[in-house]
Amino acid sequence: MKPNRTAVPAPTRRPARQGGTTGVKLMLTTAAMTATLGGWAAIAAAAPPAVEAGAPPPLVAPAPAPATLILGLLPLPTLVPPPAAARPGNRLGAATPPPPVVVAPVPVPAPRPTLRVVQPPPAARPAAPVARTRASR
């Protein structure tokens, strides 16, 4: 009986070796997704809270821009308001602060001579009764 020639499998070409990278690809994908989520969380944590419509504005005043010349070469001296203008009682007053109150020096009286008082020596006190203190305990 003749052997069946069609049953012999044809030589197949070996697939190109991929280096067993399935685990590395899995880790890469996981790391990329984790980094995306982590970046989202980090940006959200660093962002200021959202101001909704109708809500009062934040109390933090914006930082003043540095005062510079038009060319931006030389900085102008910073304008510092006088401290007296910020006081509650001086809001409507003049722009210039009130003159400082000059206090005249108070004359200090000369030290008086001290008197030396000679005290008599203390009298000898009678000794405490020992038996009484022991009995009181």
Next chain:
Amino acid sequence: MSASQPANAESGTDLRPVLALPGLILILAGAVAGAALALLILPLWVPALGRSLQGATPRGYWYLARSSALVAYVLVWLAMVLGISITSKLARVWPGGPTAFALHQYTSLLGVGFALFHALILLGDHYSHYTIVQVLLPFAGGAYRPLAVGGGQVALYLLAGVGFSFYLRRRIGVRTWRLIHFVSFAVYGLVLGHAVTAGTDSDATWAGPFYLGSSAILLGLIGYRILTRKAVPPRPAVPARPQAR
């Protein structure tokens, strides 16, 4: 398949494990480490993520677009580094030629996926008001830096073309495939320009060293590739074989 193989499989004498034991241990260890990391990280992340999704105009879409853009940039950079290390024979030292080629192909396609996600997630952001046409059509409008955004859109399409050319290599031939691969340098330049000029985070303190460092590494590898290419002597001409009759 011969008729005896199913019988052996049914009897259990010819069954092999789907995964080798070291690979199985690696995957299980990775799953345990990932679960432990999630237990540690998620309580820190979830409140911020939840806050970003609240309100009439949730900012979560915008934050997700920014983070996925950075990941896409890293993946494109990694694909470039792997590709140049293959052509400069550096990949033979580590991690090996076939491994580097497989990872090069995978990272470029993964970069396409993340870049597409970065573009499409902007549709959910109510502040930027992007439409699907503005997202998919380069230079189609949009108030926010149209030139820089358009460069990123062009980069996405070119990156997709280079990435999917792996599947057409047999049809188009290796020479054409390599010529297409030269486009990847322009892709990286467009991606870098898009990231620096249109990225919200490019003013951050870490952004400058990040973009400069990654570009410097890539430029160093390209320089090494050019230098090693010049050092290799030209191959001698192979005499034509007589055609077999």
